[in-house]
Amino acid sequence: MDLYFPIAEMSINVLLLLALGGGVGILSGMFGVGGGFLMTPLLIFIGVPPAVAVGTEANQVVAASVSGALAHWRRGNVDFKMGFILLIGGFFGSTFGVWIFTKLRALGYIDIVISLCFVTFLGIVGGLMVAEGARSWLRSRSSKPVSTKKLHQHTWLHGLPFKMRFRRSKLYISALLPLSIGVFVGILSAIMGVGGGFIMVPAMIYLLGMPTSVVVGTSLFQIIFVTANVTFLQSVNNQTVDVLLALVLVISSVIGAQFGTAFGSKLKSEQLRALLGILVLAVGCKVGFDLIVTPAHLFSFAVTGGH
Amino acid sequence: MKIVKRLLSLGLLLAFVPTPALASSLVVDLSSNQIEITTNFTGTNLLLFGAIDRKGDVVVVVRGPLRPEVVRRKERVAGIWINRVAVTFEAVPGYNFVASSRPLDQIASEETLRRLQIGSERLHLQPVDPANKALASTFRKGLIDLKKRKALYSGKPGKVLIRSEKLFRADLKFPSNVPTGSYTAEIYHFSDGKAVSVSRTKLSVQKAGVEAAIYNYAHDHSAIYGIVAILIALFAGWLGGVVFRKA
Numbered sequence: 001m002d003l004y005f006p007i008a009e010m011s012i013n014v015l016l017l018l019a020l021g022g023g024v025g026i027l028s029g030m031f032g033v034g035g036g037f038l039m040t041p042l043l044i045f046i047g048v049p050p051a052v053a054v055g056t057e058a059n060q061v062v063a064a065s066v067s068g069a070l071a072h073w074r075r076g077n078v079d080f081k082m083g084f085i086l087l088i089g090g091f092f093g094s095t096f097g098v099w100i101f102t103k104l105r106a107l108g109y110i111d112i113v114i115s116l117c118f119v120t121f122l123g124i125v126g127g128l129m130v131a132e133g134a135r136s137w138l139r140s141r142s143s144k145p146v147s148t149k150k151l152h153q154h155t156w157l158h159g160l161p162f163k164m165r166f167r168r169s170k171l172y173i174s175a176l177l178p179l180s181i182g183v184f185v186g187i188l189s190a191i192m193g194v195g196g197g198f199i200m201v202p203a204m205i206y207l208l209g210m211p212t213s214v215v216v217g218t219s220l221f222q223i224i225f226v227t228a229n230v231t232f233l234q235s236v237n238n239q240t241v242d243v244l245l246a247l248v249l250v251i252s253s254v255i256g257a258q259f260g261t262a263f264g265s266k267l268k269s270e271q272l273r274a275l276l277g278i279l280v281l282a283v284g285c286k287v288g289f290d291l292i293v294t295p296a297h298l299f300s301f302a303v304t305g306g307h
Numbered sequence: 308m309k310i311v312k313r314l315l316s317l318g319l320l321l322a323f324v325p326t327p328a329l330a331s332s333l334v335v336d337l338s339s340n341q342i343e344i345t346t347n348f349t350g351t352n353l354l355l356f357g358a359i360d361r362k363g364d365v366v367v368v369v370r371g372p373l374r375p376e377v378v379r380r381k382e383r384v385a386g387i388w389i390n391r392v393a394v395t396f397e398a399v400p401g402y403n404f405v406a407s408s409r410p411l412d413q414i415a416s417e418e419t420l421r422r423l424q425i426g427s428e429r430l431h432l433q434p435v436d437p438a439n440k441a442l443a444s445t446f447r448k449g450l451i452d453l454k455k456r457k458a459l460y461s462g463k464p465g466k467v468l469i470r471s472e473k474l475f476r477a478d479l480k481f482p483s484n485v486p487t488g489s490y491t492a493e494i495y496h497f498s499d500g501k502a503v504s505v506s507r508t509k510l511s512v513q514k515a516g517v518e519a520a521i522y523n524y525a526h527d528h529s530a531i532y533g534i535v536a537i538l539i540a541l542f543a544g545w546l547g548g549v550v551f552r553k554a
Contacts, residue, residue: 004348004483006514006522011349011483059536066544067551108379108390116387228537235533239525243536244517250540254547291387297456298388299449303486304375304395 007242008052014248016046021249025256028064030264031276034223035253036061036194037125041118041283048245050111054101054193055240056249058230061195063250064257065223072217079168079214083221085175086200089182090189090226097190098233105238108302115287117192122284125198126277133274140270169210169218177208182222190230195223332360333496333504340508342481343515350483353510355492356476363498364414365467365475368425369404369510372488375435378446394446395435401486403427403454406465406477414497423495423502427451427460458482487512 002011020042028035036057043053072078104110160174181203185196200219204210210218235241264272335357342351355367376399382391405426407414421429428451434443454460459482467477479492489511496504514522525532 002347002349004344004346004518006518007525009484059540062537062540063544063547066541067548070545070548108377108393112387112389224541228540231537231540232530232533235525235536236529239529239532241525241533241536242521243532243539244521246536246540247543250543250547254543254551257547258551295381295388297453298381299378299446299453300381300390301376301378301399301450301453303401304377 003244003248005242005245007056007240008048008245010047012046012048012245017245017248018252020046021252022256025253026260026263027256027276027279028253029257029260029262030267030272031260033276034061034064034068034195034197034220036064037118037122037192037198038280038283039249039253040114040193041122041287044114045286049240050114051101051105051238051240052242052245054114054191055231055234055238056242056245057193058189058227058234059241059243059246060249060253061193061227062224062231063246064253065195065220065227067254067257069217069220069224072220075217077214077217078221079166079210079218080221081164082166082169082171082178082208082210082214083218085164085178086182086185086218087222087225089179089184090186090222091182091229093183093186094190094226094229095186095233096183097187098230098237100187101191101234102237108300112291114192115291117188119284119288119291121188121192121199122280122287126280126282126284128202129273129277130281131277133270133277136270137274169208169214171209173208181207182226186226186229189223189226190233193230195220195227197223333494333506334358335492335494335506335508337479337492337508337510340510342485342510342512344485344487344513344518345516346518348483348518350485351481353479353481354476355479355494356474357494357506358474359469359496359504360473361498362472363496363503364408365469365477366408366411366414366425366464366495366497367404367406367467367477367479368423368493368495369479369490370400370402370424370493371490371510371512372401372486373398374401374488375399376450378450380446380449392442392446394439394443396432396443396447396450397435399432399450400430401459401488402481402490403430403460404465404479404481405461406467406479408467408469408475411464415500415502419500419502425495426464427455427462457484459484459486481512485512487514 001014003014004011024035024039040053040057044050101110104113160176162175163172164175165172185200189196197219201215204215204219205212231241338354375395375397377393377395379390379393381388411420411426420426424430432447451460455462465477467475469475489509492508492510494506495502
């Protein structure tokens with residue numbers, strides 16, 4: 001069954017979309033990730049124009065992060081003060097990101113930049129996940145005691161000005177740190193159509209030293225607003241948000257996520273993490289391969305001057 | 308029953324249209340002048356039919372919408388294929404369909420076909436910047452090849468069937484990726500290598516229904532569209548969370 005999507009301007013098999021959305025939803029439920037970093041490249045693989053894939057995914061991630069953030073908020077796992085600082089940075093970053101996006105699109109470079117961002121970040125994140133999974137697997141075999149670290153080390157980062165107290169996270173750090181993380185992830189969010197949780201979460205743990213219990217909830221909380229900003233600006237500047245496509249993906253991924261959560265609680269987390277890492281690496285490799293392999297069509301065309 | 312009606316009106320036309328003394332009379336109609344792209348659009352065919360008053364060949368060209376298009380060529384830079392060079396052409400048809408009663412080269416001379424822009428290779432595509440002629444010709448060929456592969460330009464012409472040297476019909480094919488806009492169908496009556504008569508009909512391709520509403524809203528009221536998109540997502544996310552919390 002094919003549906004014609006008005007902004008993507010193509011017909012896509014709905015069953016294929018439901019399978020993709022459901023599949024990514026299962027993974028996001030299992031691992032508590034947003035799934036944008038898998039969904040955007042998958043949409044590009046099935047032929048959706050990269051600019052539309054990015055705009056539409058930002059829209060879908062809004063929905064995905066709302067349900068996640070609500071669940072964490074009910075359990076009191078959101079540091080609103082930290083989330084607010086992150087989201088001020090994210091707001092500026094994503095606004096700047098959409099501006100870059102619009103410029104690159106006019107020059108005809110946006111597809112390549114989107115692909116390069118995915119290769120880089122999927123490669124790094126996937127690689128780290130696989131390495132981490134392998135390490136913990138080795139550790140469990142040799143059954144050596146895990147070395148205990150301090151909660152967080154003090155480095156030059158803690159000498160920065162504008163210190164603020166974040167009670168929920170038990171931190172007293174410079175506001176510039178979360179602000180700049182917010183800016184960086186905001187830029188990526190705009191260009192890649194992702195929530196950026198896969199970068200935000202490790203940055204919160206390792207750079208800010210936040211307790212893991214509040215990390216995911218706080219990240220999801222600020223992702224809602226940053227992806228909403230991206231959705232709005234992409235709609236205004238580029239008209240690349242396909243609400244119909246986003247809706248099909250939202251429905252399938254919300255349902256998938258429920259199954260994923262149920263699966264996830266039954267399986268061993270280290271092995272799962274390594275599996276997800278392999279999947280992320282595979283998608284990254286496919287994006288990279290498409291950049292290197294000689295394309296079937298060297299030429300491309302675009303209507304200029306708008307509609 | 309639209310077609311029957313049209314055929315009837317064609318019959319009336321045939322009866323009453325006065326024939327000019329020299330030029331041949333050519334009467335044409337389309338099964339519809341409008342193509343609507345709706346949610347389940349997967350391409351469509353229109354029936355073009357008409358009559359000629361003497362022996363000859365019929366060629367149908369459907370062309371539209373004319374817009375400037377930028378053509379980019381990928382080049383390998385540090386192992387990666389990147390869009391490097393771009394040439395912009397004026398008034399490029401988004402779609403170009405050709406059908407003929409016999410192979411084109413048997414109907415008219417290359418010069419005539421070129422003058423009338425019959426056949427995708429014979430389209431007069433002019434670069435906006437006329438400075439780089441050599442580059443423009445490579446890019447022109449690249450563009451036409453690509454559009455052929457996307458089924459937007461005809462390679463081999465489609466069929467025009469002529470019955471008893473008078474009535475003719477042709478199926479005009481529009482693929483699912485047909486661009487929206489206004490089109491012109493040109494119907495040529497060739498006799499002894501000369502176009503003795505030509506008829507033009509306008510037709511339009513438009514998004515319709517929900518598709519049109521969404522597309523137009525996204526372009527005409529993009530700020531409100533963005534806000535509505537966010538609200539839908541917020542609601543869907545909240546609903547999903549509530550529904551499945553109980554389950």
